[in-house]
Amino acid sequence: MKLTLIKPNIGRLEHSLYVDEGRMEPLQLGVLAGLTPTGVDIVLYDDRLEAIPYDEPTDLVAITVETYTARRAYEIGAEFRQRGVPVIMGGMQPTLIPEEVQPHADSIYIGDAEFRWREVIEDARRGRLKPVYQASVGPPQPGTLTRRDIFKGKGYLPITLMQFSRGCRFACTFCAVSTFFDKTQYCRDVREVVQEIEAAERQIIFFVDDNLLSNFEAAKELCRALIPLRVHWVSQGSIDMTQDRELMALMVKSGCIGMVVGFESITPHSLRWMKKSPNFIGGFNDYKPQLDIIRDYGIQLWAAFTLGHDHDTRESIEQTLDFAWENKFPLAAFNILVPYPGTPLYQKLAAENRLLYDGKWWLHPEYRFNYAAFQPKNMSPEELTEACWHLRSTYNSFSSLVRRAFDLKTNMRSLYKLGVYLRYSPIFRKEVFKKHGMRFGLR
Numbered sequence: 390m391k392l393t394l395i396k397p398n399i400g401r402l403e404h405s406l407y408v409d410e411g412r413m414e415p416l417q418l419g420v421l422a423g424l425t426p427t428g429v430d431i432v433l434y435d436d437r438l439e440a441i442p443y444d445e446p447t448d449l450v451a452i453t454v455e456t457y458t459a460r461r462a463y464e465i466g467a468e469f470r471q472r473g474v475p476v477i478m479g480g481m482q483p484t485l486i487p488e489e490v491q492p493h494a495d496s497i498y499i500g501d502a503e504f505r506w507r508e509v510i511e512d513a514r515r516g517r518l519k520p521v522y523q524a525s526v527g528p529p530q531p532g533t534l535t536r537r538d539i540f541k542g543k544g545y546l547p548i549t550l551m552q553f554s555r556g557c558r559f560a561c562t563f564c565a566v567s568t569f570f571d572k573t574q575y576c577r578d579v580r581e582v583v584q585e586i587e588a589a590e591r592q593i594i595f596f597v598d599d600n601l602l603s604n605f606e607a608a609k610e611l612c613r614a615l616i617p618l619r620v621h622w623v624s625q626g627s628i629d630m631t632q633d634r635e636l637m638a639l640m641v642k643s644g645c646i647g648m649v650v651g652f653e654s655i656t657p658h659s660l661r662w663m664k665k666s667p668n669f670i671g672g673f674n675d676y677k678p679q680l681d682i683i684r685d686y687g688i689q690l691w692a693a694f695t696l697g698h699d700h701d702t703r704e705s706i707e708q709t710l711d712f713a714w715e716n717k718f719p720l721a722a723f724n725i726l727v728p729y730p731g732t733p734l735y736q737k738l739a740a741e742n743r744l745l746y747d748g749k750w751w752l753h754p755e756y757r758f759n760y761a762a763f764q765p766k767n768m769s770p771e772e773l774t775e776a777c778w779h780l781r782s783t784y785n786s787f788s789s790l791v792r793r794a795f796d797l798k799t800n801m802r803s804l805y806k807l808g809v810y811l812r813y814s815p816i817f818r819k820e821v822f823k824k825h826g827m828r829f830g831l832r
């Protein structure tokens with residue numbers, strides 16, 4: 390039996406094919422490959438960097454689908470199905486909104502692959518795929534290592550993606566992860582993480598956990614196990630990490646060089662509105678005490694913001710740029726607030742009749758990447774789109790990149806950290822400029 394795994398692109402620029410600069414290994418497909426019984430031939434096609442050979446013979450096509458890639462995934466699925474090849478779709482979108490995905494595939498998979506993927510392969514072998522596989526969610530990959538041989542030769546960034554945990558205990562109203570994992574974090578056996586690191590070739594790891602620090606004690610256990618491995622790692626975590634100095638010290642000692650942190654907003658009213666509770670733990674004081682602590686430990690930050698909440702104004706959005714500059718964040722993502730299907734934010738905006746593009750912005754032919762998909766409270770959708778673009782383009786201008794390099798506590802703390810800054814901030818900059826206004830799908 391032959392299995393074809395597909396990672397879809399988001400879409401294209403108005404007049405040219407979009408090629409993802411910051412492309413990383415599609416971990417979910419490495420996990421699917423790892424879960425697949427031996428004896429099945431596996432091939433991976435990554436639509437972000439290569440053409441998909443639709444006519445190449447195969448027995449089953451498995452496509453991973455997020456909200457952003459749904460339109461393109463449906464196009465790819467249709468090509469294979471026209472040729473009589475069965476298609477199964479799984480991931481964030483089929484789990485959050487199965488009724489939309491179902492007509493585009495022979496079978497949909499809801500939840501984590503770990504639970505029923507072997508059954509899917511068995512059914513496909515017998516030509517008896519079920520229309521729906523309803524699985525639950527849980528700890529990543531018990532007893533299974535990611536198969537990384539399928540990534541070879543694709544030109545991915547030299548970073549090893551890995552997971553220690555999935556989900557997060559917080560309940561931010563805009564967060565698809567909070568909905569997907571129902572406000573719960575599931576941790577993997579630390580010994581298996583160590584085993585996977587030992588088997589990997591590179592020693593720079595991106596733990597793609599939604600909030601690696603959702604449970605401090607679990608995170609400490611991981612850090613302790615990482616220390617002897619002498620790796621460098623980055624991950625994502627909430628800012629309440631600063632409440633526990635032992636945790637911070639262990640993170641640094643175990644090789645942490647940077648963290649993606651969701652600041653989301655500098656406006657307390659907006660933070661309350663979106664239920665971003667980790668940002669209030671220990672009191673809210675313009676993030677100054679927390680940032681001082683993070684700088685003392687020399688951790689480089691990828692600061693993430695979501696802009697367009699009901700208490701945000703044009704002025705408060707502009708002040709967010711000043712805040713980022715004052716703190717010289719090596720990377721800052723000024724994301725427009727996005728109503729992802731299934732989230733409390735989506736339901737609220739739908740109930741208030743504030744969703745644009747007929748509600749399903751991700752499928753609408755007129756929608757473009759990083760455009761407002763809802764009616765904001767204090768400005769027009771166009772003004773919100775423009776304000777976010779202004780922040781993104783200004784912060785990622787060449788002069789800003791140079792200005793931000795000079796930070797003795799983070800970017801210039803060591804040659805290694807400067808190297809990371811110089812290597813990755815231009816890639817991020819390119820992505821920002823290339824992706825803005827991109828169409829979804831290729832047709």
Ligand code: B12
Nearest residue numbers: 413414415416417451453455456479480498501502565597
């Ligand atoms: C790492 C990551 C990235 C990396 C990309 C890595 C890469 N390979 O290219 C970076 C930082 C570049 C990135 C970028 C973006 N990301 Co991102 N990212 C993630 C993150 C944190 C982890 C993904 C991952 O590897 N998980 C590990 C794997 C093993 O788990 P998994 O994907 O959930 O897969 C499991 C199941 O879902 C299922 N499954 C998945 N696919 C399939 C397929 C089949 C057939 C089956 C049976 C099962 C199955 O089985 C798997 C194993 O259990 C997720 C959060 C998350 N929890 O998904 C966000 C997430 C996917 N990203 C998100 C977003 C919005 C983006 C951006 C659009 C952000 C932006 N504004 O630019 C961009 C562009 C994304 C794109 N498609 O191009 C959102 C998507 C929301 C949604 N509803 O779709 C998420 C969910 C974050 C969030 N909190 O909302 N991202």
Ligand code: SF4
Nearest residue numbers: 557559560561564567
């Ligand atoms: S802290 Fe982060 S991962 Fe957790 S629910 Fe909030 S936005 Fe989602």
